[in-house]
Amino acid sequence: MGRQKQGTSEPTAQAAHSERRIVHVDMDAFYASVEQRDDPSLRGRPVVVGGRGARSVVAAASYEARRFGVRSAMPSTRAERLCPEAVFVAPDFARYRAVSQQVRAIFARYTPIIEPLSLDEAYLDVTTHRGGLETATAVAEAIRSAIRDELHLTASAGVATNKLLAKLASDANKPDGICVVRPQAVDRFLLPLPLRYLPGVGPKTQQRLSALGLQTVADVRAQSEAQLIEWLGRTGERLFQQAYGIDERPVQAERIRKSVSAEDTLSDDLSLEALAPHITAMAEKTWRTAQRGGYSGRTVILKLKTADFRILTRHSSLGTAPTSADELAECATALLDRVGMPASTRFRLVGVGMTNLQSTEQDPQAEQHRLFD
Template structure:
């Protein structure tokens, strides 16, 4: 397929994906000069801790986010471990988003450190999407003393892939006429949703690059891979019709913690209380409450369990949330000898707190559906 016939290549949209470089670690290095140039790992030490972020100096040793901290220590014995400060990271993230807002109101945050921007019509007085991306990167560098990478393309898929192409502190522009030139050589592991297990299946089929996928029909890929084959066909052809959504609907709020020691079920209540408190504070900050309370547990052998209760009236305090989550222990149904390594408490079926208050009087008589 030629570039000129790639579906959606000439959609008229101009999408920018901004991805902060090693965000948490970079904030730590910025704020503490003694950390600059050193391998920094944001996260705790110990057998039950994981890496939240790693500086590029640490990444040179193979350290990556979500890696067990013990492995990170083995890979990089000289790494400096720093406890995460998410309140500070959130504050810096808000400063970054204020810079985005100078150029467009159509901003879709994906996390604290990345976002999509639709700059099809709003460009803050600049002529092109590329100029917007460069202006944003320059403002982040000059005002916040951090770096960001950017991808510019006609859809979200291509823009995100492009932002990874020249990291750190780089920009990649995928123009409509150059989509094939950009996509075809890419290893399939770069595509969203292609994890290790999917990669094994693709390797078995002799599919390693986007060009390999393009050699097969959609019907053939679906026969081999089911819905994964359909998604892969779309991605390999650069097709992505998703709009940038300025107001993303939050689906849940939660907190979880890996315990210092594996504990029996009857010892989990204090930890449930602590996670309920964290979840409640996060929900209150966002102006949310939830009709469904979720208790998440992970056993010592890494089996994940989830129990939930749908409420007529959302909890009105952290204590009420904790009580509901604790009551769900009765539904776990595991042998008495089972030990647990992780506890989480969450809420879903979210609504704004204003809506919760208005409906509470009507449904006070209900406890569980």
């Protein structure tokens, strides 16, 4: 983000857990950085981790590629147009998981309370466990130094009193930076932030907020909670709490994930026959998330929402879990035959998920290294 680091005034709504010390560590362009580290010929070049072709997507992009506008989850064909000089590298998730476990071992030197979000980021509660260091900031710096010296990679870190602020802070000075948001600094850090940086504010929500005249956190602070709820429902309630830096969630170590899914609200309401490409896209997104965590699922779920907001789910339990995004898409698309709605029905949302998760690794300890939300 390249934003400010600290401030001076303390918001009245932010104090409930000011005694907590949370560090959020985010590896910089992780997959692409591992590829560049392990193959010197890729250093300094725009690297895209992912396949080529109309059905492929970008799993990760180096900072050299990001300068051209290439981003993760982007169709590979678009990435090629934006950066014709990009070097495409097939992802190697087994190698990325191995490096992620090395990073996790560094975390464990300072605290046992580690909540991974994915292979490349995690929350650490260092309120009491600091590996002999006096401050959370010192822990964050020690972790970043160890990652640099031992693994020859870089990481960015945010230090704050809760998970929301720590995650926002870790983005503030990427790559290879640190940002500390002290309790008395919350207002100066938060108020200028564009709302797109807040979790859950995607492009569509951002457009809706912009139409209401809400561009920054300060704009949200100028509204009452009741007004925000009237405009936005539950989103307004969440936005109000985020604007004041409120986040009561504890860091949850080794939280077992029970399912993985992705969904998308369509720009236009579509007939059942027109949903297959969107199901495929959501299956690919779900598959990427599952692969990053090292697991697959034996139960495939298709979620649909009709134009009149009726939610439908159909599922299929398989003898063996899908082994590719194509298999997952095929299973999910087959569930269209079981929707059982009139031909005139139109749908506004598509989702694909997996449950009954199982590790794709043989290591019995692999459960501890899953991808968590």
